[in-house]
Amino acid sequence: MSMTPAAKPIAPPEQAADPQIARDRRAARMATLRQILLPTGTAALALLLWEIVVRVMDIPPVLLPTPSGIWVKLEQLFLPLILRHAIPTMTESLIAFAISTVVGIALAGLLSSSRLLREALYPNVVFFQLIPKIALAPLFIVWLGIGAESRLSFAVFISFFPVVIATLAGLDNVDKSLIKLCRALKASEWQVFRDVRLPFALPYVFSGMKIATTFSIIGVIVGEFITSQAGLGYLVLFASAQAETELIFASITVLCVFGLVFYGAIALAEIYLRRRFGA
Known part of the structure; x- marks a missing residue:
């Protein structure tokens, strides 16, 4: 009777991956997200202030x-x-x-x-x-x-x-x-x-x-x-x-x-x- 070797349990990707690599990837994603959100948020804030100042000071559209x-x-x-x-x-x-x-x-x-x-x-x-x-x-x-x-x-x-x-x-x-x-x-x-x-x-x-x-x-x-x-x-x-x-x-x-x-x-x-x- 042939014996089949027991299959070794496969570690989930989270455990198999190097923790340092995972941290580096998260840091890279956060850096990319920050590079997108910071200028976008700054531009949106500038537009909001522009809108408020023009309306409050009643500056003519011309x-x-x-x-x-x-x-x-x-x-x-x-x-x-x-x-x-x-x-x-x-x-x-x-x-x-x-x-x-x-x-x-x-x-x-x-x-x-x-x-x-x-x-x-x-x-x-x-x-x-x-x-x-x-x-x-x-x-x-x-x-x-x-x-x-x-x-x-x-x-x-x-x-x-x-x-x-x-x-x-x-x-x-x-x-x-x-x-x-x-x-x-x-x-x-x-x-x-x-x-x-x-x-x-x-x-x-x-x-x-x-x-x-x-x-x-x-x-x-x-x-x-x-x-x-x-x-x-x-x-x-x-x-x-x-x-x-x-x-x-x-x-x-x-x-x-x-x-x-x-x-x-x-x-x-x-x-x-x-x-x-x-x-």
Whole structure:
């Protein structure tokens, strides 16, 4: 008669897991929750105080509307007016950001690969960035006209520089032993850049891209202030001429939401790529 060994009792997950690991996970969850709740609660408190102060002091809506009044205006005009103007602003901001990212990474790669190019170009790039950007906006209109080309060019001009600086810093800080190993294995310069230097520089690249998100939106809005007949920048100017302060704040609210979503998408892409490449 065969004897079957008694099955060993399986410890529940709570007992099998290391208590220190469980505590670390709880601490990480609490830290994440705190990072979400603290800024959200602070913003809600600020909006509540704003509402109370405006109502108690009886400030006219033309000077400072209440958050509730801005919300009502947003509900009334979002679909028929605000969304129609938001679409070109968002589209042009995304295009400008994409172009500035590609140009910034490519230029940083060139500057990092050649000492001669770096000495010749980098000081000039920095010099042009020292010029007040708003002073150059009319020149882009003179050169490129009043269409989307001038707004996109101006937005790219002011947003590619953070990508260049951040990417260049990342490429310069790659572990030199890895570069020597790749060259010992007869890897080409493109292979070294693609497989070692760029993945290592990803945290730096995304730092520059996060700044570029804001700059690309600013560049498009400035262009819309000057020439456009559509877009949130144009809508803000139109509402200002009509003393529609609630509409101004409603448009700014949509811009803020778009900026937050834009920034969040870049942050999620950073998390995904850093996990994939182990950066």
